[in-house]
Amino acid sequence: MPDSMPAEPGPIDPQRYPLPAPSPAVTLYDDGGIAWNRVSPKLAHTRLIVALVVNLVLMVALAVVAVLWWRWAWIGVGLFALGAVFELWLIPRQVRAITWAELGDEVVIRQGRLLRSLVAIPYGRLQYVDLTSGPLLRHYGLATLTMNTASPMSSGEIPGMPLEQAEALRERLMRRAEAERAGL
Template structure:
C-alpha cells in the first residue's frame, strides 16, 4: 500500500467558521437563552394576536389579516431564536476578548483588555429565574464595546472579575 495516497476530506466543522479564529476555544452562551427569548416574544405577540382576533370578531373581519401576520411572525421567531442563540460565542485571548454573533450577517467585536473601562452584569427577573446574566464590556468608544447575553450567573461573575483584572493590569502598564 502506498503511504502517499490522498486522504479523504475531513468533515466540515460543527461550529461556525470565522476567518482568523486559529482554533481558538470559542465558548457558547447558555442554551437557556433561547427559552428566555422565546417566552419574551410569546408574551408580546400572543396577547396582540388575541386582541386583533377579538377585534376582527367584533369590529371588522379585515383585522383577521393582522392576526395572521402576528401568528406568522411568532412562528418565524420560534424557529429563528434558537439559531441566533447558537451563533453567539466568545473567547478570551491573550490580549483581547472576542465576541461573535450571527449566522447570515456575522459580526465579531474584539475588545483589547487595555481599553476596558468597566464591565457590567445585568439580569432581569426572568433571566435570574433561569440562572442567566448578561455581560456588557464598556470602553471609551461605543464601537469597541460589546455584550455577551445569556451567560450562567457564575460564569458571568467570574468573567467580570477576570476582565476587570485584565483591564486594570493593562492600564497599570501604560
C-alpha cells in the same frame, strides 16, 4: 518608498510592515482552532418567552378587533402567527450563533445570523464591566455581561451567561484590564 507601491489593489505587504506578534486569527464563520464558548441555551427560552408573549398579546387583540369590528384583521392575526413560527425557528439559532473567547490580548465575541458581527475588545481598553440581569433572566440564573470602553460605540455584550461564570469572567476581565492599564 511609498511611490513604488503597486497601483493595483492587493494584499498588504508583510515585508514592509512586519507584524512580530501573531495572535490566533479569528474568523466570522468557522472556529479557526479557537475554543469558542457558547452562551447558555436557556437564553433561547427567555427570548422565546418574551417574543411569544408579545406575539400572543397582539394576536388576541387583533382577534378581538376581527370578531367585533373588522374581519380583515384576521390577516394580521395570521401574520403574527407566522411571525411566531419564524421566531421559534430563528431564536435558537441566534442564541447558538453567540460565541465568545478570551484570547491573549482581547475578548472576541461573535453574534448574529442575518447580520453577523465579530467584535474584538482589548483588555487594555476596558473601562468597566457591567453585569445585568432582569427578573426573567434571573429566574433562569443568567446574566448579561457588558464590556465598556472609552467609546460608547465599542461596547461588547455577552448575553445569557450563567451567573457564576459571568461573575468569574468579570473578575478576570477587571484584573486583566487593571494589569494592562498599569503598563500604559
